[in-house]
Amino acid sequence: MITNSLPALGHNHFFLGNDHQRNERKVWLVIILTAIMMLAEIVAGTVYGSMALVADGWHMSTHAGAMLIAVLAYRFARKHAGNPRFSFGTGKLGDLAGFASAVLLLVVALLIGWESLLRLQQPIAIDFNQAIAVATLGLMINLVCAWLLKDDHTHHGHQHPHAHHHSHGHDHAHDHSHDGHAAHAAGRDNNLRAAYLHVLADALTSILAIVALLVGRSYGWVWADPLMGVVGALVIVRWSWGLIRDSGSVLLDATTEGRQVQQEIRQALAPTDSQITDLHVWQVGPGHFAAIVSLAAPQPQAPAYYKTLLAPIHELSHVTVEVQAVVA
Known part of the structure; x- marks a missing residue:
């Protein structure tokens, strides 16, 4: 839990x-x-x-x-x-x-x-x-x-001066984040x-x-x-x-850039023992992307752990992470 x-x-x-x-x-x-x-x-x-x-x-x-x-x-x-x-x-x-x-x-x-x-x-x-x-x-x-x-x-430059996290005492949790990095220069x-x-x-x-x-x-x-x-x-x-x-x-919500961000998310989470069960990425502004990531893992970590792995993806401005434990 x-x-x-x-x-x-x-x-x-x-x-x-x-x-x-x-x-x-x-x-x-x-x-x-x-x-x-x-x-x-x-x-x-x-x-x-x-x-x-x-x-x-x-x-x-x-x-x-x-x-x-x-x-x-x-x-x-x-x-x-x-x-x-x-x-x-x-x-x-x-x-x-x-x-x-x-x-x-x-x-x-x-x-x-x-x-x-x-x-x-x-x-x-x-x-x-x-x-x-x-x-x-x-x-x-x-x-x-x-x-x-x-x-x-x-392109435009962007700022995300804050972060928001919250998790729940259940077998799943959500994490919403706004990283503090500039958006990718390819944002159009x-x-x-x-x-x-x-x-x-x-x-x-x-x-x-x-x-x-x-x-x-x-x-x-x-x-x-x-x-x-x-x-x-x-x-x-x-x-x-x-x-x-x-x-x-x-x-x-069908941009080429969105598909590229999806691939980066999968690569960032690949080293973990979790499996992506659902993934949605869409553009919410020039150079800004939102993502909903649903994960299943035998030993799930806190959402903040997965957020840390996704932090290098600067285009992600709003992230929701859901983690569920895999029952043997």
């Missing part, structure tokens, strides 16, 4: 990154820059007859909306991080926002591709010089925005990644618009402009599908 040797301590479920508020401010700045350039490109593309430029402008408008989703998700997650209604915190809200942004990006890509195909059938006259100037300015804005979002769009913030991909898509359409306009001006190939719209749409579809897949897998 395992005795109760540790006092119950309070704990929270703050699974947000150290850069959460900074990223929120950066996305707000990108929204402002994107909105300004969006209006300029839509107006200029309409006046000068460039489908690629108009597509780029409308593309930027949807990105501004998607980034608004991202920044509101950051704000909501931050304000409600300690709300007990969210059993494992609000760390996964960014993945929900990223999923929504990816769906929006996919829809816009399909619309751009369809409109470009229509323009291939019915090309219109283009004022190349003016359109090239505006597209170049749009590209410069996109590159600035990409630089703002690039430095840590793939899909909310910031979504904003970054929207900016990259803007930059891509700007580049394709410039190439199409230069070719059209030099050789009179007005069909190059809508053709570039089709190419850009195909590339953006691929990007958006990748984000849908990754953020959706987190929402469904």
